[in-house]
Ligand code: 3PG
């Protein structure tokens with residue numbers, strides 16, 4: 001009997017893959033909201049089921065180095081594509097190092113356009129070295145090229161403060177050196193480049209999956225119209241807001257406009273060129289649509305200047321957003337959903353708004369469309385529009401309601417779902433909330449386990465990267481928890497470098513599952529072939545190998 005058939009025959013219910021976003025594994029207890037939480041179901045799985053750890057960061061998911069933490073884009077890309085692709089962060093580095101970025105037609109057009117119109121060159125993007133959505137090195141390389149080689153006389157930078165992929169109140173650690181850098185560049189090149197506007201990335205511009213267009217509308221007001229509260233410098237804006245709103249972290253800082261005696265220094269006008277310098281797409285698509293779409297109805301664009309616009313990358317490979325971009329994205333092909341569709345496997349992808357695109361668009365290699373609408377269903381449960389520390393349970397229960405119903409209903413062979421809680425609440429840096437977030441996920445896991453057991457299906461539980469298991473900043477050199485002057489731990493809002501669990505629940509016991517000890521360096525990329533194997537479809541040779549062995553009794 002062929003193993004494919006054996007597995008298929010062994011199961012009477014569907015295969016369900018649970019992605020516990022941002023729930024990684026760390027041995028450290030301090031600041032570990034996963035270990036600290038009451039998680040009877042996870043504990044049971046760990047005690048009774050085959051499980052292992054998977055790499056979810058750095059080169060294992062296509063990032064430039066093992067110093068790069070994991071993130072949802074590369075994590076879901078890796079799970080869905082079954083092999084490692086060089087990711088945006090790496091591709092932009094290469095395009096800059098080889099000079100390819102500056103030789104391409106997009107760069108040339110951006111330069112020519114503002115030169116011919118005596119316009120200004122604008123940069124908008126996430127202002128940090130987090131390397132999840134962007135990297136300051138990329139911005140600096142482009143500024144230097146524009147100032148020293150292209151001799152564009154006027155540049156304006158619109159800075160989205162991070163505090164989510166980097167330290168929660170680290171903005172000035174980036175702003176101060178950058179101001180010094182600009183001053184030096186201005187005097188070396190004889191140009192006038194300045195910071196023109198900004199705000200926290202969760203307050204303006206970087207909304208995703210259409211969760212809240214008002215963020216993008218505020219970004220437009222700030223960067224494009226130059227309307228809003230004005231300050232002399234970014235430092236003054238940050239310090240003022242921090243004084244006025246005690247405890248505020250960078251990602252939430254309100255928008256600001258930089259003005260001098262003549263008024264706002266950098267509204268975007270006809271004849272200007274605009275580069276959105278994030279390489280990651282989810283939070284770059286909406287602002288790109290606002291710049292590019294003629295018939296745009298999400299908010300009133302006042303003004304709507306005629307500019308040359310480009311993104312760092314193509315953000316959506318199906319919808320071709322944006323039309324112009326500087327670096328070719330990874331061309332992720334033959335993802336697992338496509339291959340499963342070809343075999344007639346019926347699939348459900350479900351999450352809440354905040355992670356909906358993760359299990360669809362990222363999972364499918366940054367494509368928003370379906371491979372086969374007859375076989376696939378995508379379900380989005382609308383997310384709350386409140387700070388997630390106020391609702392750490394988020395929509396886990398609603399997602400679970402639907403998954404349980406579908407496990408029972410038998411309409412699908414393979415279901416994948418993402419619980420956003422560990423990650424979205426982990427990003428707030430609020431420990432108690434993260435603790436509750438993990439417990440909410442565990443409670444739902446229990447319900448899914450029961451449904452899987454009753455249906456005779458199989459459950460795989462994993463995560464795309466860590467976050468909630470490391471809620472305190474660690475000193476990079478000593479590995480110790482960083483502390484405030486009063487001794488309390490410094491909250492960490494970003495992801496981690498930790499591995500994630502891969503747990504296998506096959507309640508019937510028919511398949512006798514164990515991990516294949518021969519699989520080298522297991523990582524997220526091994527999940528696709530593992531799912532195919534369980535579903536009775538032979539994984540292609542170019543996929544990383546499946547993780548499991550089966551010996552049916
Ligand atoms: C975000 O966009 O919220 C963070 O930068 C990364 O989080 P994610 O990779 O989990 O989406």
Ligand code: CO
Pocket residue numbers: 022072423424427467495
């Ligand atoms: Co995250």
